[in-house]
Amino acid sequence: MLSTEYRVLRGPEGYLPPAAASMGVVLPEKGSALVEGCIVPKEDAMELIADKLLSAKNPFFFPGPLVLWAWKDGVVEKAKAIKEMAEAAEAKIIPMPDYRPKYPMINPAIEINPNHPNLTIWHNKIDVCVFIGVHCHYANMALKIIRGGTECYTIALCGEAGHEDAMISLRDVRVEDLKRMTQIIMEKKGVGK
Amino acid sequence: MKKNIFQISPSFYDVMPAEYRELVENGPFEKKVGVSDLGAFKELSEEHPLCAGCGLALSLRLILASLPNPEDTIIVGSTGCSAIAFPQVAVQNIHSLFGNQNAIASGVKRALTLRFPDKIKDVVVIAGDGATVDIGLDMVMQSWFRQERITTIMLDNEAYANTGGQESGMSQEGAVLHMAPKGKTFPKVSLPELARASGCVYVAAVNPAKPKKLEKAIVRGVLAARELGPTYIQVFTPCPTNYKFKPNETIEKIKMRVKEGTYETTEFISAEAQELFARLEEGKK
Numbered sequence A: 001m002l003s004t005e006y007r008v009l010r011g012p013e014g015y016l017p018p019a020a021a022s023m024g025v026v027l028p029e030k031g032s033a034l035v036e037g038c039i040v041p042k043e044d045a046m047e048l049i050a051d052k053l054l055s056a057k058n059p060f061f062f063p064g065p066l067v068l069w070a071w072k073d074g075v076v077e078k079a080k081a082i083k084e085m086a087e088a089a090e091a092k093i094i095p096m097p098d099y100r101p102k103y104p105m106i107n108p109a110i111e112i113n114p115n116h117p118n119l120t121i122w123h124n125k126i127d128v129c130v131f132i133g134v135h136c137h138y139a140n141m142a143l144k145i146i147r148g149g150t151e152c153y154t155i156a157l158c159g160e161a162g163h164e165d166a167m168i169s170l171r172d173v174r175v176e177d178l179k180r181m182t183q184i185i186m187e188k189k190g191v192g193k
Numbered sequence B: 001m002k003k004n005i006f007q008i009s010p011s012f013y014d015v016m017p018a019e020y021r022e023l024v025e026n027g028p029f030e031k032k033v034g035v036s037d038l039g040a041f042k043e044l045s046e047e048h049p050l051c052a053g054c055g056l057a058l059s060l061r062l063i064l065a066s067l068p069n070p071e072d073t074i075i076v077g078s079t080g081c082s083a084i085a086f087p088q089v090a091v092q093n094i095h096s097l098f099g100n101q102n103a104i105a106s107g108v109k110r111a112l113t114l115r116f117p118d119k120i121k122d123v124v125v126i127a128g129d130g131a132t133v134d135i136g137l138d139m140v141m142q143s144w145f146r147q148e149r150i151t152t153i154m155l156d157n158e159a160y161a162n163t164g165g166q167e168s169g170m171s172q173e174g175a176v177l178h179m180a181p182k183g184k185t186f187p188k189v190s191l192p193e194l195a196r197a198s199g200c201v202y203v204a205a206v207n208p209a210k211p212k213k214l215e216k217a218i219v220r221g222v223l224a225a226r227e228l229g230p231t232y233i234q235v236f237t238p239c240p241t242n243y244k245f246k247p248n249e250t251i252e253k254i255k256m257r258v259k260e261g262t263y264e265t266t267e268f269i270s271a272e273a274q275e276l277f278a279r280l281e282e283g284k285k
Ligand SMILES: Cc1ncc(C[n+]2csc(CCOP(=O)(O)OP(=O)(O)O)c2C)c(N)n1
Pocket: B056, B079, B080, B081, B082, B097, B098, B127, B128, B129, B130, B131, B132, B155, B157, B159, B160, B161, B162, B163, B168
């Protein structure tokens, strides 16, 4: 296990937490994942994600534009797999349809905005959240704000190289990975073995 | 861009906020709708925080409804009151550093032309009078000299409204504002004339008291910029907050100014634009 001094832990870490990358946290290689700033095997992280979701009081999925909008082949299937995983974990879903810093306000009961994600988390008392389909730069910004100002535990299921600023982050997440996690969740719940 | 890019993944349809579902189902994308259809389609702007009676807010609503291809339009804005409404606008838009809007728009247009040579992308600048005629005048005029194929729209409220009321080049001579207590000492700049002399192929000065005229100017301005060269549209958008009149008097103010001859509505169509419009009109028949 590769370790750095800095740990990406449940907040609130305080106003303006540093970008984890600037504190020495590095992204995992293919086949690995990040847990609280440390690199671990992907399968271990998947198990942990299932545990975190199942032990949460109020878990939420935050799908972003890359999966909310059917903009290219394969997205509809991925969206379906995400929905199934959220349902298995008994998590609710709040979308992040775009990144506009909406004035005068957003409705935190039904949407999340990357510029003030804390509002949605506070309003709905969310203790574990899953980012998926959010463009990387906006995901990192939002994850940092959440770590800075809330007690929410953050999980990023990234289709690209992963997120240092999430507490748990997978990389290269495909439909098969989502299905695998749904299966792990079901098994842990004692269903469909 | 085909409309199917706006489809929602079926699994998430139920959790999408209503405004997005309405945009997909009943938005103006790829439809021939305009100002006279307002009320019959989902508009491109949501609730915004601009003042009651704001001439700029009303004009922005009309401008958005007039865009010939909103799905393929990129708006470049600048700091000022309109910038506060843009986060609620469902058209790609970029907020640029105050005054830089025409330089940014030039770059965006050129990049899009290289990146999508087979597609039409309209780049439209929408900025205040301070951003256009004072601080950004260099960028504005240089983009015209260079014949950039962009549309420049000025929301002329004759003041720096967002910073509490300073005079701008577009304020009238003698105008008294919070931060111009002695009255402005030089006349309103005639940017339409400068635009014409600087190479704009189409120039118009319009106002929201005549929505159909405003719409026609926007459509012409965008289409001429698409095919020929730079265009300029100046929209008179009085500001009740800084000029201290009642919010329900905005349209009256406009009509009064037009009547007394202190705010001219004009239109200049170059010969090549004339030919283009005739061709497009012919094509419609
Ligand atoms: C580079 C820069 N200079 C100055 C400002 C301050 N500023 C913000 S809004 C504004 C006035 C905008 O006036 P105008 O363009 O007429 O827009 P309005 O608010 O009247 O719609 C100014 C000077 C700024 N934000 N950035």
